[in-house]
Amino acid sequence: MTYLASTRRAAFSAIFGASFFAALPATAQDFPQRPIRVIVPCPAGGATDIMARILTKAVGARLGKPLIIENKPGAGTMTGLNELVSARPDGYTIGMVTSTMVLQPLYGSSRHEYPTALQPIAQVTVTPPVLVTGADTQWKTARELVDFAKANPKSIKYGITGFGNSSHIGPTQLARAAGIEIEAVSFDGGGVLLTALLGGHIAVSAGSTVDYKPHIEAGKLRPLLNFGPARSEDPLYKDVPTAKELGYDAEIVSWTGVAAPKGLPADVIAKLNEAFKAAMADREVADALSKLGSEPVYLDAEGFGARWASETVKLRQVVTETGILEIVKSQRQ
Amino acid sequence: MTSLDGLLQGFQLAATPTNLVAAGIGVLLGTFAGMLPGLGISGTIALLIPISFGLDPLTALVIFGGIYYGAAFGGSTTAILLNVPGEGASVVTCVEGYAMARRGRAGAALSVAAIGSFFAGILGLAGLVLFAPTIAGWALAFGPQEYFCVAVLALVVLSGISGQSMIQSSLMVVIGIMLASIGIDPMTGVERFTMSTDILADGISFIIVVMGVYGMAEVLQTAADGDCAVAPPRIAFRDLYPTREELSRSIPAIGRGSIIGLLIGLVPGPSGTISTFLSYAVEKRFSRGRKQFGSGAIEGVAGPEAANNGADTSTLIPLLSLGLPFNAGAALLLSGFLIHGITPGPDLVNTRPDLFWGLVASLFIGNVMLLVINLPFVGFFASVLRIPLGILMPLVAVIVLSGTYFMNNNLSDLWLVIAFGLFGWLLKGTGYSVAPLIIGLFLGPLIERGFIQSMVLADGSLITLMARPFSGVMLGAAALFIVVRGSVEIRRRFGSKSLGVGSQTL
Amino acid sequence: MNDAYRSQPSAPTMQILVALTLLAGCSLYLYAAMGFSFGVWSSPKAGFIPRIAGCLGVTLAACNVARVWWTAKPGPVDLGLSPRRAFAFLGVLVAYVALLGKLGFLPVTFAATLALLLVSRGRRGLVMTLTIAGAFSVGIWLLFGSILNLPLP
Structure with a gap:
């Protein structure tokens, strides 16, 4: 309770003091002087939100000032990202980012080019999508699925959680590499998609290992293919081959990280990087994150920024070649 | 009878002093959150997540469970007293509940809402204990085609509940669907009708329209009425609780509402709200007090409130036995598990009995607590109405606006609430009923998604859609309903011209 | 705008105005909906439902205008006795939202509550009005900001 009380007082001084303190130059010695606002572009209670809460607690303890989470969900994380981009670059506003920040600008649907408008701080987790099917379907391996799809074009329907996101890109790459025709059915959320998959209304879908874990454990779903660059270390997915292993040129991963608006003073960046690095090295944090089902994979600011740049180039090529860009654009006239 | 053994074991675990206190705190917080417009379950659970890290997993879950129930119930309080629905599921409660409050029967409405919620909750939990695996299997049999057809049938049946002319109600439904399509389409990622503004990019959320056209419009109407607004009659203490007649009328409504809620709760999607609308439609047509609808019929509070809680409870069946959250509230309950590294799935009952x-067990306890805690407070809440309207309404306006802000921490939502307040006030003032608009807004996205999914799955063939037994029946019923309603309307038009246009506003 | 409401317009005029506004809104929507592709039956695109809704909406709104026009008694108009007061309310609320992001929660909430109370109660009981506004705004400030620990604008 005392912790809460101090947070609260601090929150007030943050809000009311913001305009006065902002004018003062911030130096590494006295950063942070007040609590730091963390924009989470997802609703409270979701996996990204809980990740942020685990992380901010640890980082707050290291910086000596609390980090206060503000959920700004909407428009497929773009509402929160837009707010982060236009926040004052003083280190007192940072935010969680997900791999959609690289994809959305490619389709021309976002207000900003997020990879260039944001300052990377740290990558937190990585989750490769896996292709799964219901346990009672006839396809035991990815090969059998591909063979079936070859023999019966357009008969396999796969679920996606939105055109052009990672759940769409993975299977589209696979279809192109294997020369098969499969059709995407779009759902408005992972839960609904999972229901349709378990009920056998769609044949396969490619989604996060986190969502599928309990159902694979219970024997209701069967993993066929891993879209990550290498096999997962999780015993549950250890035997699932990657697409590359089977000779299909398909690779996509989802990740979560922390970013700030562009233009932070160098010493503030250094201080933030250091705090997140220390927090990610903390066993307790790593355990809490992996309990959620995702793999904690830390990348420092430089590595994370490099990932943004390389993925932007790579995914631009992928969405153009696979025709996904065309599909997304064709919704407009 | 292993499930009863399990339940007994559960009661032993849940009835520890710590967990009982936790359930009490959860229920109180939830009721409070439900009452404050906008705060809702998600806000409250988010507030508690940091605290719950340090708690025992079961204790944390017990608090979340209490919030889940409390919030579903708390929304009815502001709906009845102030015509401000704190959440989608209390929109319907506004209609009859607020009318009852204006008649001085606020206490009765509040009590009946509590009793109805309690009854439906207990019934749903009994279903969960006894039949969870079987029922969960049904939920999976519903595919996108079935959701689409359920939504179409609901739209057709519900658009008729307002009692205005068919042209008006259809127009309102279509406008609702149009409003729903504004914003970034979650299926295609395309920005539609946003005029490139940030305000509209995220779409017009259902709850914002509801707060506008009900809460804010009522504030404006009262302001315009000025001193002539009718103050509710003063209430004596013994009038706070329902009379025997009111109770005997409520009981069948609660029964019907519970059953509707329990069934609809198994359909993925925002089932709580749909079930309240359906229950209202049923009560309006079949209940003993159907003539009184529009001026405060107690069945119109009892049925929908029971339906809401019934749906919220049966949604727990797929959540706990399949690990599938069918609505936002259930998804948040899931986060209670996630924090402690447990993902509920089909094996939860075996791995973590x-x-x-x-x-x-704690949900049973929470339901009882909800009733015990809330009934004594009925008098206290009802006394809010003794505040003169000239003072009350300005305060309500500010509460509605700040509540809206805390929903998404977004100032632009406030502009929308004000705009919809004006829109709703003008529409109601000129004889339109906004209920079909709300229904279109709510069902529009479900219909659009369901349709697109069904068409892709069926390779564009409507015949395949009709050939599925369940969806075929639903679509047939919807078509029949349109024909019957159309012919009734035509007969009324040409049969007796003097009837005029119904002016009953909802 | 204000002048139009100074004297309450006759009921049919108001009816027609609202009906025409609805028609205009639906037409605009249909116009915008034509900008999205319709798709085909086997894969409906982003413009499918909007175009259907737009066409239906325009038709219904046109019928509605006709209904209001031709019916002698189009139904009751009840915008209250003094719609001007409702517009004053709206004005205060708009100012409230506009200033909320700039001046901080507490002072703006206090000012808005006070203004709304003055509109609805007039000048009588000024002390009472001030007390209520003050107690209320501090109350919800404490409630939202301190007890619930929510981020304030």
């Missing part, structure tokens, strides 16, 4: 049965 302590958590599964402990939670179920």
Whole structure:
């Protein structure tokens, strides 16, 4: 309770003091002087939100000032990202980012080019999508699925959680590499998609290992293919081959990280990087994150920024070649 | 009878002093959150997540369970007293509940809402204990085609509940669907009708329109009425609770509402709200007090409130036995598990029987607590109405606006609430009923998604859609309903011209 | 705008105005909906439902205008006795939202509550009005900001 009380007082001084303190130059010695606002572009209670809460607690303890989470969900994380981009670059506003920040600008649907408008701080987790099917379907391996799809074009329907996101890109790459025709059915959320998959209304879908874990454990779903660059270390997915292993040129991963608006003073960046690095090295944090089902994979600011740049180039090529860009654009006239 | 053994074990775990206190705190917080417009379950649970890291997993779940129930119930309080629905599921409660409050029967409406919620909750939990695996199987049999057809049938049946002319109600439904399509389409990622503004990019959320056209419009109407606004009659203490007649009328409504809620709760999607609308439609047509609808019929409060809680409870069946959250509230309950590294799935009952049965038992306890805590407060809440309207309404306006802000921490939502307040006030003032608009807004996205999914799955063939037995029946019923309603309307038009246009506003 | 409401317009005029506004809104929507592709039956695109809704909406709104026009008694108009007061309310609320992001929660909430109370109660009981506004705004400030620990604008 005392912790809460101090947070609260601090929150007030943050809000009311913001305009006065902002004018003062911030130096590494006295950063942070007040609590730091963390924009989470997802609703409270979701996996990204809980990740942020685990992380901010640890980082707050290291910086000596609390980090206060503000959920700004909407428009497929773009509402929160837009707010982060236009926040004052003083280190007192940072935010969680997900791999959609690289994809959305490619389709021309976002207000900003997020990879260039944001300052990377740290990558937190990585989750490769896996292709799964219901346990009672006839396809035991990815090969059998591909063979079936070859023999019966357009008969396999796969679920996606939105055109052009990672759940769409993975299977589209696979279809192109294997020369098969499969059709995407779009759902408005992972839960609904999972229901349709378990009920056998769609044949396969490619989604996060986190969502599928309990159902694979219970024997209701069967993993066929891993879209990550290498096999997962999780015993549950250890035997699932990657697409590359089977000779299909398909690779996509989802990740979560922390970013700030562009233009932070160098010493503030250094201080933030250091705090997140220390927090990610903390066993307790790593355990809490992996309990959620995702793999904690830390990348420092430089590595994370490099990932943004390389993925932007790579995914631009992928969405153009696979025709996904065309599909997304064709919704407009 | 292993499930009863499990339940007994659960009660042993849940009835520890710590967990009982936790359930009490959860229920109180939830009721409070439900009452404050905009705060809702998600805000409250988010507030508690940091605290719950340090708690025992079961205790944390017990608090979340209490919030889940409390919030579903708390929304009815502001709906009845102030015509401000704190959440989608209390929109319908506004209609009859607020009318009852204006007649001085606020206490009765509040009590009946509590009793109805309690009854439906207990019934749903009994279903969960006894038949969870079987029922969960049904939920999976519903595919996108079935959701689409359920939504179409609901749209057709519900658009008729307002009692205005068919042209008006259809127009309102279509406008609702149009409003729903504004914003970034979650299926295609395309920005539609946003005029490139940030305000509209995220779409027009259902709850914002509801707060506008009900809460804010009522504030404006009262302001315009000025001193002539009718103050509710003063209430004596013994009038706070329902009379025997009111109770005997409520009981069948609660029964019907519970059943509707329990069934609809198994359909993925925002089932709580749909079930309240359906229950209202049923009560309006079949209940003993159907003539009184529009001026405060107690069935119109009892049925929908029971339906809401019934749906919220049966949604727990797929959540706990399949690990599938069918609505936002259930998804948040899931986060209670996630924090402690447990993802509920089909195996939860085997791998963590302590958590599964402990939670179920504590939900029983929470339901009882909800009733015990809330009934004595009825008088206190009803006394809010003794504040003169000239003072009350300005305060309500500010509360509605700040509540809206806290929903998404977004100032632009406030502009929308004000705009919809004006829109709703003008529409109601000129004889349109906004209920079909709300229904279109709510069902529009479900219909659009369901349709697109069904068409892709069926390779564009409507015949395949009709050939599925369940969806075929639903679509047939919807078509029949349109024909019957159309012919009734035509007969009324040409049969007796003097009837005029119904002016009953909802 | 204000002048139009100074004297309450006759009921049919108001009816027609609202009906025409609805028609205009639906037409605009249909116009915008034509900008999205319709798709085909086997894969409906982003413009499918909007175009259907737009066409239906325009038709219904046109019928509605006709209904209001031709019916002698189009139904009751009840915008209250003094719609001007409702517009004053709206004005205060708009100012409230506009200033909320700039001046901080507490002072703006206090000012808005006070203004709304003055509109609805007039000048009588000024002390009472001030007390209520003050107690209320501090109350919800404490409630939202301190007890619930929510981020304030």
